[in-house]
Amino acid sequence: MSARTANKVAVLMGGISSEREVSLSSARGVLQALRETGYDVRAIDAGPDLASLVAALTQDRPDVVFNALHGRFGEDGAIQGVLDWMGIPYTHSGIRASAVAMDKEAARAVFAAAGLPIAPGRVIPIEQFAEADPLPLPYVIKPLNEGSSVGVGIIREGSNHRSEILAGWRYGPLALVEEFIPGREITVGVMGTGPGAPGALTVTDITPNPSVAHGFYDYDAKYAAGGSQHVLPADIHPDAFAQALAIAVAAHDALGCRGASRTDFRYDDTAHGRNAPGRLVLLEVNTQPGLTPTSLLPEQAAYRGISYAEMCAWMVENAACRA
Missing domain, CATH: 3.30.1490.20 (ATP-grasp fold, A domain)
Known part of the structure; x- marks a missing residue:
């Protein structure tokens, strides 16, 4: 990681989307990690009053905003536009990448143009x-x-x-x-794609707990304790493993993502099992991957020898205005 360029960090959390509780959970871990790393950290709950949020950022202007928001207004380019307007560097992707990734129709068009595999x-x-x-x-x-x-x-x-x-x-x-693509749910975290960046981390195979999930890797399976089992590195055909890493990087770059992202796939190996690579289908790219205790990106970073605190610090030190 590069030498520290920021000291004061404001962590945006909560928000007004359906993923508010996920954001609050992500932010709790981020706040603790950054404080332990030595940053001067302040939490800001981004509520419905945008003027209050702007005033809070203006009054005690941070060096960097750590965007721990999820869902609409936090992940779709809205808050990114506010921060670009104010000239405050922030973590994760900018306006365009955030907006396109959040719009599934637009994202599918980008993936198709880049030759990446999507479901009909x-x-x-x-x-x-x-x-x-x-x-x-x-x-x-x-x-x-x-x-x-x-x-x-x-x-x-x-x-x-x-x-x-x-x-x-x-x-x-x-x-x-x-x-509907039968088979398994797999995912690949990406921490940057430029020189010196960790890049694609690994492939995780996700098995939802049938007593928690509702037939697939749904909200409860993602965030409830014991909601799913994560196997990493995934025990899949080596060609499919390498392909998943490459597609995740290509999707990150095609959207113009910055910082960390996570790409989700369906992997259909039901016909030939482990004797053939099977069919890999790109579902979506998450420009604000969850950072909760059950989240996949921190787990993959740890597998690569990057602690939770080091991952958060890397995001802060790679923050920028994206306009």
């Missing part, structure tokens, strides 16, 4: 979902602009899940539907 799918009006199945079963339906698997559902043969999803849908007039 399309965006539909939610009213169309009410009328009939928009894809052959099984398929997945997702909100366009949510993270942490919020609002994601799987429609399987013989399921009457469609009416249940519609009854609870509060994510806008459009939805993304994609082919």
Whole structure:
């Protein structure tokens, strides 16, 4: 890690998205780690009053903002634009990468243009979902602009899940539907792709706990204690392992990400098992990976010999205005 360039760090936490509790959990670990590392750290709960947030940042101007927000307004380019306007360096990606990654339709277009593997799918009006199945079963339906698997559902043969999803849908007039990819959920964390950066960390194989999850790696499986089992490095075909690392770096760069990201995949090895590489499908890139006690990026960093405190300090020292 480079010599320290920052001393005062403001950690933005909470926010007003559906992932507020995730953000608060991430921020608790970040605050403790940065204080132990010797930074002068201040926590700021980014509530609905933007003027109060700007005033707090103006009054006690930090050298760096550690963006520990998740979801809308924290991960979609909104707060990044405010910080660029104020000229305050911040962690993670800038406006464009954040906005595109958060918009699943836009991100799919970027991945397709870069030649990266995505699941067949399309965006539909939610009213169309009410009328009939928009894809052959099984398929997945997702909100366009949510993270942490919020609002994601799987429609399987013989399921009457469609009416249940519609009854609870509060994510806008459009939805993304994609082919359901059988097999496993795997993920790759990336800490920068430039000279001297750790780069792609490793591949983690994720098995949701069936007593916690609802048939896939959902919100509860991600954040509840014991919600999932993580195996790293993943015990998959070596060609698929290398491909996952390469795709994660390519997706990070295609979006223009900075700092840390995490790329999620489905890996279908159901046909040939471990005797062949199988099918690897890119699901999404998270520009603000979770930093909670059950999160995947800190776990992968530790596997690479990078402590939680060192990872947080690396993010601070690689902060910048991204405009």
